[in-house]
Amino acid sequence: PTPTGKYPYDPMAVLRDFDYGQVIQENGRLLRQFEVTARSTPVKLNAAITFMTWSLNGRVPAPTLRAKAGERLRIIFHNEDATSHSLHFHGTHPASMDGVKPVRRGKTFIYEFDAEPYGVHPYHCHIAPVTHHIGKGLYGLLIIDPPVERPPADELVLVMGGYDLKKQDKNDIYAFNGIPNFYRDRPIEIYQHQLVRLYLLNMIEFDAAVTFHIHANMFQVYPTGRTLTPSEETDVITMGPAERHILEFTYHYPGMYMFHPHQDQIAERGCMGHFKVLPV
Amino acid sequence: PTPTGKYPYDPMAVLRDFDYGQVIQENGRLLRQFEVTARSTPVKLNAAITFMTWSLNGRVPAPTLRAKAGERLRIIFHNEDATSHSLHFHGTHPASMDGVKPVRRGKTFIYEFDAEPYGVHPYHCHIAPVTHHIGKGLYGLLIIDPPVERPPADELVLVMGGYDLKKQDKNDIYAFNGIPNFYRDRPIEIYQHQLVRLYLLNMIEFDAAVTFHIHANMFQVYPTGRTLTPSEETDVITMGPAERHILEFTYHYPGMYMFHPHQDQIAERGCMGHFKVLPV
Amino acid sequence: PTPTGKYPYDPMAVLRDFDYGQVIQENGRLLRQFEVTARSTPVKLNAAITFMTWSLNGRVPAPTLRAKAGERLRIIFHNEDATSHSLHFHGTHPASMDGVKPVRRGKTFIYEFDAEPYGVHPYHCHIAPVTHHIGKGLYGLLIIDPPVERPPADELVLVMGGYDLKKQDKNDIYAFNGIPNFYRDRPIEIYQHQLVRLYLLNMIEFDAAVTFHIHANMFQVYPTGRTLTPSEETDVITMGPAERHILEFTYHYPGMYMFHPHQDQIAERGCMGHFKVLPV
């Protein structure tokens, strides 16, 4: 990822940045290999506050890894940070690949498992206290595409996170994709009449649950990305920590539209964005 | 609405009070016109506390506006309060009608858009801090009926709200339809074997989510009112802020039954009611 | 239940301990009769803290009562505690059997109603303050099996609870089935390729909602146990207080796997367990 301006990564690029890894044929089977590195990375949260995150490849959230159901996955994890970390993936895999064992500083661990089932799976550090290791930024998404691809769409990734600046088990600032109010001030451009497919993850610790709301529109919900047809249409959905869904929607009128948790105190502390719907 | 006794509005009337507006033929199309006025209205929450609400037409919640899918809606909004307010509707509409722009004191703004899609849509003031403008009472429901009407039922509206009396971003008192414990002390009369259709909205700020529970019975859930068949049967449902559903149930035994969030500390602080099931 | 070691009950037995009561033919109809007794029971929560629970039959959670849809149920409730209690059942029943009236100390009350509908129904004391009576441990599950039995499975019961030790309307410690970290330190043994059917209940007060997550696997959700086919597959589910579901899953790789709420601060305060998947 290319840092833009004052940020170590470009949140606008993160939105549509899918890491497909490197495809290798091994023992007559397709293996998809990813390489990620944990480091401490300072992130300017606002004019006054710079927060030392624990990042993967310099990003919060970590890279959006993307594969297809049934492939073999290999994630080469370098811990170049000063403390132990791990990568725990949601989805199915053997106990030995569950990522609850510390990878000590300076070490590399290789996670390898089958990409199954299709869906949207968070991954995150699982070193205790997990609240702290997640709160510092070590989380991201693994998207496993279904055997038959979903219809074409403008695909976006949004991860909701919180920052416990005062270490009081309480978030002081929130963000979509790491940077508070980034998309509030720099709207996400999408197109009128264009299907948008949003991969949405809640990784906010300490708050029991959050909602996600888009203005002036409804979305279709594919829970956990585990279905090919939607289960529900609404404009507010409640998500506990680590819940994630695919939401699909299309704006039919151009203009500027907010999106935010409808816990408005969270929205007002940084978890706020705009879609700018461009006319076609 | 006619004030009864010490309240500026009658919560018993609010339950079944649907505002169908005024129907106008305009350019060969049916247009349904509503007129609402924001004011500061003192509401006696209990023997000790009178709270200055921001009300619409003197009510908390605001009038339950009701229309049919596909109609044109016009909401004439007079702000006769001393501060800016707005009406932001959930559902679909153009950006210009999204109600995030302040309507200054003394001004009138006319919202106009198509009634779509059918379902249950909250509306509320969207002036910052939204937690405060919602917490003061500026919220209500817009019900858009589906093209083919739902079966006959005794239809009720319940809106859960909270009051942050000490301005500590924490609710001290809660209520169904604005008045703490009103329906606890004056049970809602319904009839044995009669289908009840409940339009239920959670507009409680600061609490991450609430539940809604009815005693001694199960209900069918129509999420966001966006379906004609239920998705689930239960007796406890979790709802984040701005979530709303249609719940249907029938009591088969007469008698007195509680309903309340199963966050019991919220129930015990005013969000408590009774159904009195009358024999037939 | 036989106390084991330092606990008044054996949490390992509680997992698979279903109380089918005593079957009686009465007036040509099958009646299933249960007998439970409320008492104050000290429970050692950890090396430092012993908490005086309000238990049923010496257990927290109370016995898992189990019946079949359509049977007649009789629950003989002895209150041998020093304060009033009651048994309020979720599910359907007449107002007179709703369990909101106090059963004074030393008294017996007989609840009798039809077992309907099939599903998973919490029961708990409903004496005010309910937060306190639930927080002290007076809750359990009534499972009503459907007319056609569910497929064979290894059936488990897990109830999530919280302890407000300092009476500050805030939980200090959490537990599955009453004893903090019990299953973390003594993994629940299940078998590879064996279908597990988990009856899961959230009875945590004060926290708006919790999630339940299993590692390295997905589960099928039967909401409120009210369906015979699953509504959703995921690995994290959000549940408000008194929400309960059947979750089904099968581990295909042997080894050790965590389960816990993904509100990690709750997991780290005692609501943590392991499945030990034994090879076949």
Ligand SMILES: [Cu+2]
């Ligand atoms: Cu870590």
Ligand SMILES: [Cu+2]
């Ligand atoms: Cu909105």
Ligand SMILES: [Cu+2]
């Ligand atoms: Cu306002």
Ligand SMILES: [Cu+2]
């Ligand atoms: Cu109940």
Ligand SMILES: [Cu+2]
């Ligand atoms: Cu009690």
Ligand SMILES: [Cu+2]
């Ligand atoms: Cu996990």
Ligand code: NA
């Ligand atoms: Na896998």
Ligand code: NA
């Ligand atoms: Na929902």
Ligand code: NA
């Ligand atoms: Na509209």
Ligand code: NA
């Ligand atoms: Na539910």
Ligand code: NA
């Ligand atoms: Na019953």
Ligand code: NA
């Ligand atoms: Na879910």
Ligand SMILES: [Zn+2]
């Ligand atoms: Zn269009």
Ligand SMILES: [Zn+2]
């Ligand atoms: Zn996780």
Ligand SMILES: [Zn+2]
């Ligand atoms: Zn908004």
Ligand SMILES: [Zn+2]
């Ligand atoms: Zn009936």
